[in-house]
Each structure stands twice: as C-alpha cells, then as structure tokens.
Amino acid sequence: MRAWRFHETGDIRNLRLEEVPEPVPGPGEALVRVQYAALNPADRYLVQGQYPRAGAPPFTPGRDGAGHILRAAQGGRFKEGHAVCLLGGLTGISTPGTFADCAAIPEEWLAPVPDGWSLEEAAAGPLTLLTAWRALVVRGGLQAGETVLVTGASGGVGSAAVLLCGALGARVVALSRSAEKRAALTALGADIVVDAAADNVEALVKEALGKERIGLVVENLGGPWLNRAARLATPGGRVMVVGLLAGLDAELTVGLLIHKNLRVEGLSVSAYVPAEAAEAWREIVRLLDQKGTRPLVDSVFSPDQPQDAFAHLAEGPLGKVLVAFD
C-alpha cells in the first residue's frame, strides 16, 4: 500500500510517498481504508523530531482521517464497510498514522461518520474541533454571550473555534493576517475581524470592541501573542494556550496576571480519554448540525504531493488541508 513515511527526523522534505506493507491490526484494532486524511502542524513537528512520544523512523504520521472499515476488530461495534473517522489516541504519534491507504486503529478511538457529513468533512473535523472544544468548553468554561478572542483564527483550530462559538452563542473576535480570510471568517460567523499583521493590532481590537470585553482567549500562536492575549483579556478572563506557530517561547507580564486575576492555561487534545472524546464529539456534531455548519475544508492534495500539502499548510490555510488516498 502507499504511505507517507520518513526515515530520518529533521526536514519535512524527508516525508515521502512510499510502498509499505499493509498494517496487521492487533487486538481491539480495526483496519481502516483511509480515504481522506487531514494535515496538522503537529505532523510537521513530528517529522522534525520536535514531538514528544513520537514513533521511531521509518514512521508514517497522520492523526486525522476518515474512510471505511476493511477488517473489523473482533467483537467490535463496527462492521466491514462502515464509514468511520478517527477521534484521537496515539495513531500518527507513536503508532503508524493516517497518511496511508490503510491504518490499524484502536476501535475505541473510532466514531461513525456523522449522518449527512462527507468523508472530507469527517476527516477535517475531529482533532481541531475537539481541541477547540477543550479550550472553549471543557477548560475555558465558556458562557453564552461571552466574547472570545481567537488568534490564528483562519487555521484548523481557529476556524473550529469560530464555528463552535457560533453554535454556543458566544461572540467572536477573529484575527487573521489576510484580508481575504478575514472576509471568510466574517462569513463563517465572526462578529469582529482584525488584521493580525497590523502594528497596532491591540488598539484595533479595543477600538472594535468598544465597551465589550474579552472573557476567553483561544491562543493558537504563542510568541508575542500570549502577552497580547493577556493584555486584551478582561480582569478574571481565561487565556487558553493551544498553539505555538509564532514562537515556542513567550514573555508574560506577571503584573498583568496578578492584577487582572487572569487564568493562563495550556491544554492538549491528547488529554482526552476515548469515552470523553466520543461524548465531546457527539455534542460537537449535534451543535454543528443544529446550526447547519460543517468543518472547513481548505484544499485536497493527492498522495504524491506531501511537500506541496505541507508547504500550503505552512502558508496558513482557511480551514483544513487534506490528502485524498481515495
């Protein structure tokens, strides 16, 4: 079968399309014919050797995917031919991932493709929606009517947060460096959009807010953005630290945290256990269905384009970048 695989950590260009043996599912695992897999920045960190608990090369990454059951797990709830998507676990971290024609996946981490959703949408949704859900609901304690600031709002996690805020009745301030993507974020439901590349981005956000205050921040960027988020949050606000695309390190003004009684909290989608992820996913799907929205698919690449797909992800997509192994 075909798979994206790297033999040495380092450059993302080490990831290549290869012929590899089909995986043999272990106990409790189903063999899934992957039709669409979604890229995440974490896949690049893993190829670069910067991801904890990563499998040793040669290794196939890929943490999001949807397809059909080829071989069911013994005594499991899915049968051959069922359409499924992956909700999490160690697939693509320490066991071979979804950038392949087939993947052996623990059944407990699979969910049925939601009714009416395409396989593309089911591959695009889980990791980013479950991350945004953790930031907004599980850890962030979002209240209806609150205002949420989303940095890196056009990306996978950002667009998922914008969608979920709309479904949860929260207001959204979405930041993006691109005018085109700011327009798309407005169409997606963002109440206020601000140019993240502006020198006076904080002043622009404050001006657009007027008397409105930011209770919760979904912070996807790190670097200088963490302190900006702390400065923009209202006293008693929560800053959920999700990503680090603009820098692994950040300086925080300690006085801000103290005087504003801020809660700054890191979170990982890997903290879900299977039952918790399945329950969160059901609630996410219910809310999005009620609102008539779906995960955003930015683009679909072919299996012979791993470098193009990751280069496009690095440019900043609008939603999710997929690869079609179909």
Ligand SMILES: NC(=O)c1ccc[n+]([C@@H]2O[C@H](COP(=O)([O-])OP(=O)(O)OC[C@H]3O[C@@H](n4cnc5c(N)ncnc54)[C@H](OP(=O)(O)O)[C@@H]3O)[C@@H](O)[C@H]2O)c1
């Ligand atoms: N904690 C967790 O469990 C968890 C889970 C998933 C992802 N993450 C992390 O969260 C971060 C975001 O992930 P994602 O999937 O949303 O990424 P993504 O799809 O690549 O999108 C991120 C967006 O951020 C903006 N951006 C990228 N680099 C930037 C920079 N240097 N400065 C300012 N803006 C920048 C871009 O938007 P514009 O071009 O529109 O400005 C881009 O579309 C990543 O670091 C990822 O590893 C963490």
